[in-house]
Every structure is written in structure tokens, then in C-alpha cells.
Amino acid sequence: MNATNVYRADASEFVAHSRRTSLVCTEAGTTAPEGPNKLEPCAPSAVPVLPETPRNAAAVPEVMGGSSATKLVFNPGWEREDSVAMSVGLGIAQIVEMIREPLQQRRPLPAVLDALCRLFDASVEGYFSTVLLVDRTRARVRRALGPGLHSGCNELIEGQLVSCMEAPTRNFKPLGSSPIFSLTGELVGIFAIYWRGAGSPKPCAPALLQQFSIMVGIAIERARTEEALKRSEAQLARAQQLSSLGSFSWRPATDEIMWSEELYRIFELDPAVPMTLDLIRARVHPEDNARFREVTDRAQTGSDLECEHRLRMSNQSVKYVRLVAHGTRDEEGQLEYIGAIQDVTPRRLSDEALDKARAELAHVARVSSLGALTASIAHEVNQPLSGIVTNASACLRMLAADPPDLEGARETARRTIRDGQRASNVIARLRALFRKKSAPIESVDLNEATEEVITLLSSEFQRTGVILGVELAEGLPSVAGDRVQLQQVVLNLLLNASEAMRDIDDRPKRLAIKTERDVEDGVRLRVRDVGAGLPEDSKRLFQAFYTTKSYGMGIGLSVSRSIIENHHGRLWAEPNSGPGATFSFCIPRAPESERRAKGPSIPAVRPTEHVMSNL
Amino acid sequence: MLIGLLVTVVDDDQSVRESLPDLLRQLGYDVQAFFSAEEFLNSPWVGETRCLILDIALPGMSGPELQRELARRGHRIPIVFITAMEDDTIRHRLLAQGAVDCLFKPFIEADLIKALDAAIPTRH
Numbered sequence: 001m002n003a004t005n006v007y008r009a010d011a012s013e014f015v016a017h018s019r020r021t022s023l024v025c026t027e028a029g030t031t032a033p034e035g036p037n038k039l040e041p042c043a044p045s046a047v048p049v050l051p052e053t054p055r056n057a058a059a060v061p062e063v064m065g066g067s068s069a070t071k072l073v074f075n076p077g078w079e080r081e082d083s084v085a086m087s088v089g090l091g092i093a094q095i096v097e098m099i100r101e102p103l104q105q106r107r108p109l110p111a112v113l114d115a116l117c118r119l120f121d122a123s124v125e126g127y128f129s130t131v132l133l134v135d136r137t138r139a140r141v142r143r144a145l146g147p148g149l150h151s152g153c154n155e156l157i158e159g160q161l162v163s164c165m166e167a168p169t170r171n172f173k174p175l176g177s178s179p180i181f182s183l184t185g186e187l188v189g190i191f192a193i194y195w196r197g198a199g200s201p202k203p204c205a206p207a208l209l210q211q212f213s214i215m216v217g218i219a220i221e222r223a224r225t226e227e228a229l230k231r232s233e234a235q236l237a238r239a240q241q242l243s244s245l246g247s248f249s250w251r252p253a254t255d256e257i258m259w260s261e262e263l264y265r266i267f268e269l270d271p272a273v274p275m276t277l278d279l280i281r282a283r284v285h286p287e288d289n290a291r292f293r294e295v296t297d298r299a300q301t302g303s304d305l306e307c308e309h310r311l312r313m314s315n316q317s318v319k320y321v322r323l324v325a326h327g328t329r330d331e332e333g334q335l336e337y338i339g340a341i342q343d344v345t346p347r348r349l350s351d352e353a354l355d356k357a358r359a360e361l362a363h364v365a366r367v368s369s370l371g372a373l374t375a376s377i378a379h380e381v382n383q384p385l386s387g388i389v390t391n392a393s394a395c396l397r398m399l400a401a402d403p404p405d406l407e408g409a410r411e412t413a414r415r416t417i418r419d420g421q422r423a424s425n426v427i428a429r430l431r432a433l434f435r436k437k438s439a440p441i442e443s444v445d446l447n448e449a450t451e452e453v454i455t456l457l458s459s460e461f462q463r464t465g466v467i468l469g470v471e472l473a474e475g476l477p478s479v480a481g482d483r484v485q486l487q488q489v490v491l492n493l494l495l496n497a498s499e500a501m502r503d504i505d506d507r508p509k510r511l512a513i514k515t516e517r518d519v520e521d522g523v524r525l526r527v528r529d530v531g532a533g534l535p536e537d538s539k540r541l542f543q544a545f546y547t548t549k550s551y552g553m554g555i556g557l558s559v560s561r562s563i564i565e566n567h568h569g570r571l572w573a574e575p576n577s578g579p580g581a582t583f584s585f586c587i588p589r590a591p592e593s594e595r596r597a598k599g600p601s602i603p604a605v606r607p608t609e610h611v612m613s614n615l
Numbered sequence: 616m617l618i619g620l621l622v623t624v625v626d627d628d629q630s631v632r633e634s635l636p637d638l639l640r641q642l643g644y645d646v647q648a649f650f651s652a653e654e655f656l657n658s659p660w661v662g663e664t665r666c667l668i669l670d671i672a673l674p675g676m677s678g679p680e681l682q683r684e685l686a687r688r689g690h691r692i693p694i695v696f697i698t699a700m701e702d703d704t705i706r707h708r709l710l711a712q713g714a715v716d717c718l719f720k721p722f723i724e725a726d727l728i729k730a731l732d733a734a735i736p737t738r739h
Contacts, residue, residue, distance in 0.1 A: 375700055379672075382699035386720035387630030390638050393724040397641035412637055419630045462672045463700065 285310035387419035500531025693734035
């Protein structure tokens with residue numbers, strides 16, 4: 001036993017200390033405190049501050065080992081037969097076994113402490129011991145275990161303040177106590193001893209007291225650790241359940257898989273069945289098989305894994321799961337993955353619902369601008385129709401002439417076809433702009449997309465007397481996005497600007513649209529009008545259903561902003577120094593990969609160009 | 616064949632400028648076509664024109680503005696307006712201001728002939 005023993009000459013106290021416990025007791029042979037039966041030294045504040053924590057912590061493992069319990073060192077003045085020492089040692093060995101029993105068969109802590117007290121009481125004549133467990137506040141006794149005390153004594157102590165405990169009975173003389181601290185330094189209990197003999201207590205071996213308080217400390221600490229472990233396991237299981245996240249480990253070489261309870265629940269498999277890769281594979285959605293195989297293939301290399309795939313359950317329902325795993329190698333070089341799989345189905349479904357709602361709203365906004373454009377659209381379609389009808393009439397007359405003008409008829413027929421094409425192009429463009437589904441992300445030339453919108457609006461501007469100035473920067477980088485949605489934003493901004501100038505009659509209704517490179521390597525588009533300007537509370541402009549118009553739903557700008565933000569860009573409004581306002585948006589350029597995907601840029605030759613040029 | 620009756624078309628739409636003159640020639644008229652009001656006003660054909668087929672929405676000077684300008688200059692040319700923007704209010708206003716007719720694109724040959732007959736009654 002290698003405890004540090006310190007004699008404090010002034011108080012004649014013996015202080016023994018080990019890593020786990022501090023023991024304070026009056027030195028054997030001296031008179032115990034008289035008067036009111038207070039367990040004075042047991043108050044935490046009364047525990048002498050120890051000079052330092054000893055480094056030699058061998059005491060605990062030795063005791064834990066059991067055999068060393070026979071190595072008790074006795075005070076030279078303490079005369080006892082070896083057989084007694086042996087029986088104490090054997091008793092301690094038994095209790096050590098009790099503490100070390102597997103968790104399932106373990107006796108509860110009070111039973112172990114009870115046994116310890118009984119062993120102490122039986123070992124030292126006239127001495128009685130008690131273990132006081134303190135509550136969470138560290139201020140009161142939660143549980144008193146003193147099997148040798150009068151019945152009812154323990155109950156009397158329970159609930160008392162640690163700092164001023166009344167001794168249970170005058171028949172017991174408190175001799176001393178040892179506070180027991182947890183590994184984290186919190187007071188968890190007190191080991192106290194009493195004398196119940198006539199006269200002064202007989203001397204007792206401090207080492208024995210120390211041994212017992214160490215044992216009490218170990219028993220309490222062990223119980224606490226296990227309780228904490230159980231609690232943290234329960235918390236982990238609950239956390240996994242709450243977050244729909246399960247953990248696993250996997251050794252690719254042997255396909256040993258450890259699967260958490262929550263994962264069994266997510267995969268809807270029987271937790272009693274050992275997990276195999278085949279079982280998992282059977283759950284993977286057939287369309288994601290290739291993706292899953294790619295992950296398991298990659299696992300052979302030891303690199304970290306990350307993947308999102310679907311599961312198909314027995315009832316054909318689909319779950320989305322996300323997997324992340326980190327590969328490590330053990331000392332034998334065996335690869336093992338530790339990872340987590342989360343059921344992200346609710347998130348995916350709500351994302352999908354959100355996307356759908358956003359697309360619906362965008363569509364509603366487009367359709368409401370369609371209403372504003374009806375006249376212009378009719379104009380766009382009626383022009384080529386007019387050509388078709390007139391050409392056909394001319395053609396018939398040429399054929400009916402005598403002699404028939406065949407060359408003229410052929411020419412008018414060709415023009416009829418061309419005008420038919422032109423009408424269908426107008427319709428196609430409108431359909432693209434007003435169709436319900438939005439296109440996938442592609443590389444978009446903002447200038448080209450803007451020009452198409454301008455073409456669509458040119459007759460509207462002509463009708464409303466708006467003079468449009470167009471300034472499109474050359475060599476603009478393309479952006480990654482949904483072409484139709486971006487066109488919708490441009491359309492909204494132009495229509496809003498035009499609307500803002502509706503009642504202007506004292507100055508030309510000048511509307512300027514400009515594209516340019518943005519400072520941060522993106523593109524920027526500005527629409528500047530000379531209209532009524534911004535309302536006082538211009539932030540509300542971008543709120544849904546805010547409108548200054550007598551018609552329209554007021555969702556154009558809020559939808560526009562959400563579209564631009566979806567493109568990782570910004571949309572804002574600012575007043576002009578003169579009359580009117582400028583609305584601008586900027587979006588980052590397409591990433592390198594998107595531009596490569598587009599291939600070498602070919603000068604844009606649009607089939608509609610030659611017929612649209614005069615619009 | 617009617618010789619010497621000049622019908623002038625002013626429309627910024629190319630297919631109208633191509634198809635309408637063809638049909639008018641088939642109907643026996645001489646035809647001149649212009650892209651804008653200004654082009655027409657600057658041409659030598661203003662005085663010769665017996666009927667003006669005029670688009671309402673034009674770049675620069677609009678159709679009705681040209682009508683007023685011609686009146687201001689003392690030219691009394693019968694005008695048949697054509698427009699791709701169907702709007703009865705505008706049609707009535709134009710007729711009230713002295714237009715012979717106002718046709719909505721696409722118009723059929725019969726309506727065109729009727730308007731021309733109204734514009735050039737001496738034809739028969």
C-alpha cells in the first residue's frame with residue numbers, strides 16, 4: 001500500500017491520502033471529539049486541504065486485483081493475529097469480486113457498500129462504520145448505509161446537511177470520517193467510523209481505514225461510471241432516434257458489420273438478425289444500385305465515404321438516406337469504417353414540396369404577367385398570320401391568272417411557309433416562358449436570354465410609348481441557371497419599369513436595360529426607368545403580395561428575388577439621382593465544369609433572327 | 616387592268632411589306648411599300664398615292680401621326696389602317712377622324728377589296 005501519510009503535528013491528526021480518497025481520522029489512541037455528537041471532520045469544508053495529489057496511484061489497481069488485499073499494513077502498535085488480517089483480506093477480495101462482476105449480475109451499490117461496512121465492523125472490535133452517499137447538490141445525505149448502527153439511525157441521517165449532521169445516537173461516538181471524491185473531484189460520499197465501546201476507543205490501524213475508504217470510493221465510482229455509461233447509451237439511442245441517425249462500423253475485408261438499433265429501425269430489419277452487406281443491398285433502391293456499388297467499391301481503398309441514396313421498403317415506400325463514413329486501420333492494418341446513416345426522407349420531401357411550391361408561385365407570377373402581355377402576344381402572332389393569309393390570297397390569284405404566274409406563286413408559297421414558321425416560333429417562345437415546369441440548370445447566356453425577352457416585349461413597349469435603350473456587354477461569362485426563370489426575372493423587371501412610367505407625360509418614357517460584368521466575376525443586369533420611383537418603404541417591394549398596381553398579385557418581385565437567390569445572386573432596388581428607380585441583379589458566373597460542358601461557344605445563329613429583326 | 620392607281624403600304628413588318636404589295640398588284644394596283652412614316656414622307660410618291668394602307672404602330676412617327684401630318688400638309692389621301700392589335704376603341708376613333716377603314720391583322724382579301732373600293736370609288 002503506497003498511500004501518502006502526513007502527520008500534522010499541531011492537530012495530532014492523521015491524514016492519509018490516495019488518488020481516490022482522502023481519509024481523515026483522529027489518530028488512534030487520541031480522544032475523539034466530545035460534546036454534541038457532531039461528525040465534525042466529515043464536513044467538506046472541514047477536510048484538510050492536502051498539499052498535493054500523490055503520483056503513486058498504485059493502490060487502486062492493487063486492490064482491484066484482489067490478491068493485494070492481504071498486504072494490509074498494520075500500525076506497529078496495533079496487535080492482531082495474522083488470521084484476522086487474512087480474513088479481512090479475503091473479505092475484501094470477495095467484495096472486489098462483487099464490484100467486478102459483469103454488469104448484468106452486479107449487485108446494486110447499496111448491497112456492496114452494506115457488505116463493506118459489515119466486513120469493517122466485523123474486522124475491528126468496537127468500531128462501526130457507515131457510508132453516507134450525498135445527493136446531487138453535494139450538501140445533503142441521500143442515503144446512509146450503516147448496518148451496525150441502531151435500526152432507524154440511517155433514516156435519521158438521510159436528508160441531513162452534510163455540514164452539520166447530528167450523530168444518530170449518543171451510544172456511538174464519532175471518531176472520524178473520510179470524504180470520498182469522484183474522479184472529477186466532486187464529493188460523492190463519506191465513510192465515517194464510530195466507537196461503541198466503553199471508555200476511549202482502542203487504537204485502530206489507519207491503513208485499514210484507508211483501505212476501506214478506498215474500497216468504498218471504488219465501489220461508488222464504478223457504480224457512477226456505469227450509471228453514466230448507461231445514461232449516455234440511453235441518450236445516444238434517444239438522440240439517434242430523434243435525429244433518425246444511426247451509426248455503424250464495417251470491416252470491408254471480412255464484412256463484419258456492427259449496426260446500431262436505430263439503423264435497424266431505419267432499414268426496417270429485425271435487430272436480432274446479424275447485419276450483412278447483402279441485407280443492406282436488398283434494401284437499396286434498384287435505381288440507386290449503381291451508386292451504392294460505387295460506394296462499396298470505393299470502400300476497398302480506405303477513402304472516406306459519402307453518399308445519398310434511396311431505400312425501397314417491403315411496402316414499396318421510398319426512404320432517402322445519407323451515409324458518411326470514415327475509414328481507419330487498426331494495428332494489423334485491417335481497414336474499418338466508422339460511419340453514420342441518417343434518414344433524410346422528411347427533409348427531402350419538404351425540400352421537394354418547397355421546390356414545387358416555389359415553382360408554382362413562379363408559374364403564377366409568369367401567368368399573371370402573361371395577362372399583362374395578352375395584347376402584345378396577340379400582336380406577335382397576328383403579324384405573321386397576316387402575312388400568311390395575304391400571301392395565300394396572292395398565290396391563288398397568281399395561279400388563276402392567264403397565263404398563271406408560277407414563279408410568283410412559288411415565291412408567295414415560300415413566304416407563307418416562312419411566316420408560318422415565324423408564328424410557330426413566337427408560340428414556342430411563349431410556351432417556353434409560360435410553361436409550368438422549369439428547365440434544369442444549364443449554362444445560360446444572359447444577353448441572349450435578355451434579347452429574347454426584349455423581342456417579346458418590343459411591341460408592348462411600342463404600344464405604351466416606352467423608349468427602350470439596350471446595352472448588352474460583349475464577352476459576358478455565362479451563368480449557371482434556369483434560363484426560363486431568369487427570363488422571367490428580366491420580364492418582371494421590364495414590365496414593372498414600364499408600369500412605373502405609365503402615367504408619365506412630361507418626359508420621354510425612357511427605359512434602359514444594361515448587362516455588364518460584375519466586380520466579383522459574375523454578371524449584372526440593370527433595368528433603369530424614369531418612373532414614379534420607389535415607395536418610401538422600399539424593403540416591402542420584395543414582399544409577396546405587395547403591389548402598387550391596380551392589377552397583378554404583387555408577387556413578381558418577391559418571386560424574382562427568390563429566383564435570383566436560388567441562383568446564388570442578389571436582387572436589389574435603388575432610387576435614381578433623377579426621377580425613377582434602378583433594379584439590378586447580379587449572379588455568379590457558371591463554374592468551370594458547366595462552361596466546359598457547354599463546349600466551344602458557337603456564334604449564336606437563331607432561326608428566328610432574320611424574321612424577328614424587323615420587330 | 617387598272618393602270619396608274621398607286622396604293623402605298625407603310626408597315627414596319629417585313630412580311631406585310633412583301634405579301635401585301637404582291638396581292639395588291641394581283642388586284643391591279645401599282646404599289647409602293649415603306650418601312651416607316653418618315654421614309655414615305657421623304658419619298659416622291661406622297662402626291663401620287665391614291666390610297667394609303669397604314670400600320671398604326673410604327674417606329675418613330677405612328678400611323679395616326681402620319682395621318683395628321685398629311686392633313687397638315689394638305690394631302691387628302693384616303694387611309695386604310697391596318698393593325699395587329701385588335702382594339703375597337705382605336706378603330707372607332709380612327710374612323711371618326713376620317714379613316715376609310717381599319718382592318719385587324721390577319722384580314723382576308725374580301726375585306727381588303729371592300730376597303731379599297733371605299734377608298735378609290737373611281738375605280739369602276
